[in-house]
Amino acid sequence: MESILSQKAYLYLQFEIGTPAEVNIRRQIRDIEEIILNSATSTVKLLFNRYPTYFRVATGSEREGFNFKESDSDFLYWWTDHKVICHPRQENLYNKETLIMMEYCDDSPGSVFLKVGKWSRWRFVRDSYVRFGKGTYMSSLKYRESTRHLVVRDSQLHGPCASGQLSSGVCYDNAHSLKCDFFPEIASSWIKHCETKGWPDSTVLQYARRTGCNFVPIGRKNSPNHDYEWRISFNLIELNCVRSMNHVQFTCYGLFKIFLNKVIKPLLDDKELLCSYFLKTIMFYMIQEKEGSFWSPENLLHCFWNCFKRLIFCVYKSNLPNFFIQENNMFQGKIFGSSREELLEKLYLLYNMGYSCLRQCIFQQKFITYPYVERNHKVECTLFTEIYHRVGFCTESAIPPYLEVYMITIKKLLERKSMTHVQLMAVRQNICTIFIHLAFLLLDYEKTSNICKSGDLLEVAVKHGFLSDNVFYGMYLCRKSRFMEALSFAKKIKNELNQSHVLYLHGFGDMREFMTYGKDKSWNTKLREVVVVDIGLSSAVCYLHELGIEKHVARVENKHFHVPPYVLTLFIIVLCNVRLGNRTGYYYTVCELKNILDKDVGRFVPIKLKNISWQILGICQQLSGDHAGAFESYKASLIYQGSCMLTRATYIRMLTVISDLQMKHTHFSSTKDQRPKNTIKKEKN
Known part of the structure; x- marks a missing residue:
């Protein structure tokens, strides 16, 4: 019976989380979006020299490959000309960069002090400088204050992030960090531990050594030096760890996140005792401990239940070690005393309900009650939707000098010949959007010049969009x-x-007509002939x-x-x-x-x-x-x-x-x- 329920749950969750093909499409398109944005915006910032050049990486559920409606847009920023070093001898590796020296906090594993070496020429960075002990250090509190309005005005501080809600209704969390190109010595035992356990694989470990880490402006709770401490962040490595999961592990992780948001948080009146980062850490530990055969579709509910029991155990012990720095207890100063007792009581209540506690998930009642219905068009709909939503990132490219920079960036990408078919479709739609905006911009110039031919640009864009x-x-x-x-x-x-076969991406269209019409047509042809946005x-x-x-x-x-x-x-x-x-x-x-x-x-x-x-x-x-x-x-x-x-x-x-x-x-x-x-x-x- 459990095996049948697990298989039904796994099949249903393909609708909520996505099939392997859909998850892969999301990741590919977001990868190419990130490459274009970082290349283009960095070049423009460098040309105008108004702000330091930054690098932006999407983090959180969307970047991992999920598509939850309630997901926030999480971004990690860092300035490319500011570098944190772990040892004075590393100074010789840099020329013009602003260097910052890292010092470990003895009483707070996972946190560091950042001592100013070469002073920054940017005011918002210098505003965070304070005298502390015998030197000048960067205050995490002041850095959060000085950077919170850089990306979106009127942002509010939430942990290490500048948070708020966009006009579209999407919530965002922007974390302004500092980058270190070296893997911290305090986490060196993690690499040896992973080599012993066999997960993640060697490619992820090599990436970790090359990538280093980031420092986000937040200290440990209840620490006397909270305003001066910076947390070590391994966001980029964690993203690769999630991508190294097989699809059953990824589905279990998604179910765990859904369970947190739909079941646990409402029981706690939305108190922020647990977060998805804790669940991710538990998933990492469970994957290392359980063999590959354990993670199978017919065993999905058992996999989830083991993760849930691990969460209860960690709350009971008030101890959840950080995956990279195990001396760092992430529950310290957060889950203790009466809050721990309340959380433990609610978790025990759910545990005693058994698998039926999953029925409390609003949209998960279906997979226990109703049979799975196959929808062949789902992958195509995901592809078209992702291309449409992610093409919006180049809207501002219609304004010079962004236009030329974006086109140069795209040209370089095309010359690489390393993009997948999905990424090529996204880039082509990106070019169509640029051509459309450019054609209308050129209309004013055509009155005084015969050189511009906006109509030709628009015809090309319309033909391929x-x-x-x-x-x-x-x-x-x-x-x-x-x-x-x-x-x-x-x-x-x-x-x-x-026409009846036309597919409206906001959710309307006769799917039978759409599938019949596009039965033998390529994705490119369907996009041009039947997809409406x-x-x-x-x-x-x-x-x-x-x-x-x-x-x-x-x-x-x-x-x-x-x-x-x-x-x-x-x-x-x-x-x-x-x-x-x-x-x-x-x-x-x-x-x-x-x-x-x-x-x-x-x-x-x-x-x-x-x-x-x-x-x-x-x-x-x-x-x-x-x-x-x-x-x-x-x-x-x-x-x-x-x-x-x-x-x-x-x-x-x-x-x-x-x-x-x-x-x-x-x-x-x-x-x-x-x-x-x-x-x-x-x-x-």
Whole structure:
């Protein structure tokens, strides 16, 4: 019975966590995203010399290969021209770098003091310098304060990180660290221990020796020198350890994280006694202790239960040794006294429930109750979704000098010829996005020069991008005042978006039709012919003059916004009909758009984009003089709080409607007063 339950659990968790192919796709795309971003941003920072060049690495669940909805975006930053050394003789290995000397804390294993060697030329680094003992040291507390606003304004301190929530609703944790290129001597026994146990393998251990470690600005709790201590971080090595797990181990780790978030934390009223890092450490120890045959799909629940028992044992002992520095008890100063008793009581309660405690996971009730249903398209959907979401990282590349730097970086990557097919697809879509933005930027230059050919760039981008990228070409024709062509092209796009085999990545589409249509087609062909995504509009680019207010507000608030492609297509048709004087075509299209917004269940207009969609309907009505209808549409837009967050633009639109009505009333009154007196007398008689 346990074996059957384990197999059902394993199959169901492929939907929540992903199959091996899906996890591999996520990792490949995020790897290439990281390479491009770090190469390009470092070059731009170096050119302008405004800030030190930094290196950014994504950490946390997303980087490991998970795709949980509640996952935060975790990033680790460090400055490439600041280096921490372990011994004075290592100074000879560096030339221009700012050097910082590491000193171990005798009473806090896993923590160090950082003594200033060569002073930094950057103010925010120098602000952390303090006199401590007989020298000048870097205060972890002051460093957190001086760096927390560097990436995102108004970030709040949370542990060693600058944390907050983006306008999209995604929470983030940015840790500003300092890099050491040498593996610390205090953790040297870990390598020998791993060689004895046989996990992780030699490639990970070699990577550990080459990579070294980072120091994050946080000290041990209850330490008298808490404000001056820095924690040794092995984030990069841990990421490679997770990637060396087999898929059953990775699934067990994912189930452990789900269990923590959905079952344990609610019982503790979301008190932060346990974190996913503790679970990761337990998983590492369990993998070393258990043989490879232990980790199998039919044994998944037993694997999970062993990890859970290990967690209870560690809480009971108030001791969880760090995986790399075993003298460092991570529970010290955190799980003790009454908090330990409360946690232990809740864990025992779950333990006595047996496997049935998994039923408390909201979405895990299904795998015990319902049979597994195979979905062949799942890997393809993951591929297209990852490419779409990760291509957004190059949106700012439309602004010079980012453009040239990004293109040079991509060219170097292509010359390497070491990318996988998945990474090539991601890079190609990246180039298409850059070409689209560049084409609109070049429109202004074409008025004074015949050299620029923005249309050629856009045609290339549309030919190789998503099906919905065709909408950009329709907007381009409108910008060029080629309204007859734009109208014909927009109607063609509308028909294509209405096809039953089209797959909308926000969750709608007939999967049978999609699979039948794309049965013998490659991923590239499917992406071009049947995959539809929301249209991302950069605040730095003018796509349509009629969206000028939205662009301006987005630019001021440093945001981008998205529009459903079907709504944008109807908007283009309305614009063309208004410019061509075709009132019948305009009226029919506006009625169709209003009908979709009233009755659509999410196929053409996702709920999160209802606000911008109603706003576009209002713009259409305002253009034709229907001010009352426009005002009502803008009011409807305010009801929805979606990802666009363009409430300010909506209020401005409503003010323009009121202004237009006042001008119309004033014009009518002045016209009436200017009539001949004899006409007025006749009306009175």
